[in-house]
Amino acid sequence: MKTRQLGSKLNVSALGLGCMGMSEFYGSHDDSVSLRVMARAVELGIDFFDTADMYGPHHNEELIGRFLKEAKAPLKIATKFGINRKPGEYKRTIENSRQYARQACEASLKRLGLDYIDLYYVHRVNPEQPVEDVMGELSRLVEEGKIGNIGLCEINESTLRRAHAVHPIAAVQTEYSLWSRDVENAILPACRELGIGFVPYSPLGRGFLTGSFNSETEFEEGDFRANLPRFSKEALLINEGIAKVITKAAHQKKCTPAQLSLAWLLAKGNDIVPIPGTKRLKYLEENAAATEIELTSDEVQALEAEIARIPVVGERYTPEGMKGLNA
């Protein structure tokens, strides 16, 4: 697996592993299978695992902690803090105080069984709390050797510039995929100007771009996509046209729609490290193989032009989930 650089000093596999679905949000999960997925990811050369304290909470970090204890694999772990929610509830508060950041970091280190987090993200920025405050505390955690690099999620350009002035940011993580391209307007160009890497989350559109969903889809109990505006039956009636375009183009390229969606992101720049999420070995292997697929600029343009003909219906999140986006 090739590697890519996030910021000035974090070298990671060109594709990471999104671990969120191993704990919640996308239906049922099985820890023993998830642990095998992690082990296979390491065999395939994937050394960049993505989690957050709020996934589960806190099942996802604990599961990775279990894996790290057994595997002793030299992984780069990215985790996040700042979204405070109770188990079983989606309702959240966004917490960025200095004290909260430090407590959250100590708690994540404990759950992961680590003394160092490679990349520590602010999961959501609270616009009521100056970003300089939390950045001050995070830079102290860097000095103390508890975290290696600082990241920000769903940030807007001006907050990113203010944060970067306090301490260099290694990566911005925001949703980015063939059906979520807003980041191309301001935040991705700003990252490039400042030398900050970009980590697209939900690079498969939460599974939608793989062609697995249509307006007839019945979601499993507890699958949070059932509540997302883009996955409503009415929205999917239109949006499924996008998945069809991708499926057709993938057929021409002799790959799967998931692989084409990842290859498209990888083709958008060497500073981009997608983190597709899966809890299945089959999908993991399929996704890892996407790093071998190269799209020409003509292929990229043709795909983008076809998709642009179908405007996406529906917001990315429910009103509760929209809290802290573009903050």
Ligand SMILES: NC(=O)c1ccc[n+]([C@@H]2O[C@H](COP(=O)([O-])OP(=O)(O)OC[C@H]3O[C@@H](n4cnc5c(N)ncnc54)[C@H](OP(=O)(O)O)[C@@H]3O)[C@@H](O)[C@H]2O)c1
């Ligand atoms: N910073 C943030 O606010 C934020 C928000 C969301 C996610 N994230 C991070 O980003 C990671 C990835 O995003 P995501 O998991 O939301 O979405 P995603 O990677 O776009 O899609 C995951 C979904 O696609 C399915 N899938 C994966 N590979 C597939 C394949 N080859 N063929 C068919 N289906 C496939 C998965 O199925 P199975 O689950 O059945 O394997 C899962 O339902 C997360 O794990 C998390 O670490 C961050």
